[in-house]
Amino acid sequence: MVLINCDMGESFGIWRLGDDAGIMPSIHIANVACGFHGSDFNHMRTTVRLAKSHGVRVGAHPSLPDLQGFGRREMKIGREELANCLIYQIGALKGFLDAEGMTLNHIKPHGSLYGMAARQPDIAHAICDAADIFKVPLIGMIDTLHATVYPERGHAFIPEFYADLDYADDGALIITREHPPVDPDLAARRCLRAIREGLVSSTGGRDIRVRADTICIHSDTPGADQVARVLHETLLAEGISSAPTH
Numbered sequence: 001m002v003l004i005n006c007d008m009g010e011s012f013g014i015w016r017l018g019d020d021a022g023i024m025p026s027i028h029i030a031n032v033a034c035g036f037h038g039s040d041f042n043h044m045r046t047t048v049r050l051a052k053s054h055g056v057r058v059g060a061h062p063s064l065p066d067l068q069g070f071g072r073r074e075m076k077i078g079r080e081e082l083a084n085c086l087i088y089q090i091g092a093l094k095g096f097l098d099a100e101g102m103t104l105n106h107i108k109p110h111g112s113l114y115g116m117a118a119r120q121p122d123i124a125h126a127i128c129d130a131a132d133i134f135k136v137p138l139i140g141m142i143d144t145l146h147a148t149v150y151p152e153r154g155h156a157f158i159p160e161f162y163a164d165l166d167y168a169d170d171g172a173l174i175i176t177r178e179h180p181p182v183d184p185d186l187a188a189r190r191c192l193r194a195i196r197e198g199l200v201s202s203t204g205g206r207d208i209r210v211r212a213d214t215i216c217i218h219s220d221t222p223g224a225d226q227v228a229r230v231l232h233e234t235l236l237a238e239g240i241s242s243a244p245t246h
Helices: 020-026 041-053 079-099 111-119 122-134 145-152 182-196 222-236
Strands: 003-008 029-033 059-061 102-108 139-142 157-162 199-200 207-209 212-216
Touching: 003 020, 003 222, 020 041, 020 222, 029 041, 029 102, 041 059, 041 079, 059 079, 079 102, 079 122, 102 122, 102 139, 111 122, 111 139, 111 145, 122 139, 122 145, 139 145, 145 157, 157 182, 182 199, 182 222, 212 222
Parallel strands: 003 029, 003 212, 029 059, 059 102, 139 157, 157 212
Antiparallel strands: 199 207
């Protein structure tokens, strides 16, 4: 069974980003921003409550401390400092989950932190240092350090595929500061191929090996609610996924 996840809850103060209410009915898992690339205490609680009302599981989506750059700029940071940064963020979200009678489902690093953990051992281990405290699965990509370091450290690993991001010829994600719109039907077809064949075409036309136990959509992708809806309906019709429990 393939689950749809979404990076969301990324508004901040009076600024609104993404149609979380429109996306939530079509997903199974919400990766909720924890305040360091987007969100704040009010938006965290609002997003947790929205997920609860739709029967959507909630995981932490912690970031590098880069609010202005939306967590999509790399930085130099030591392992202990990063682990503390992550514990701080995840602990904040867990407090709101506790307040709503919900449990933390998983941890998924955001943006450049996710990409750094894919290839830098100290970063991957710092994520595990934080996950040691919370004892929940980690979401990541195959053929990266996510798939080796996380399990070696004793953490359950959930491989994901991206419906709305391109893949480079070396298999790396192309992470942009702002995501361009994608065609929902094309995205759904790409996801079906990733599920059935374990392949996706790179920007250079190469077939890249992937695995899609869960599929990610970004709430800040223009039209993300339609991408989520079409993907959900497609996977449901193919018997690959289940309807979210509302």
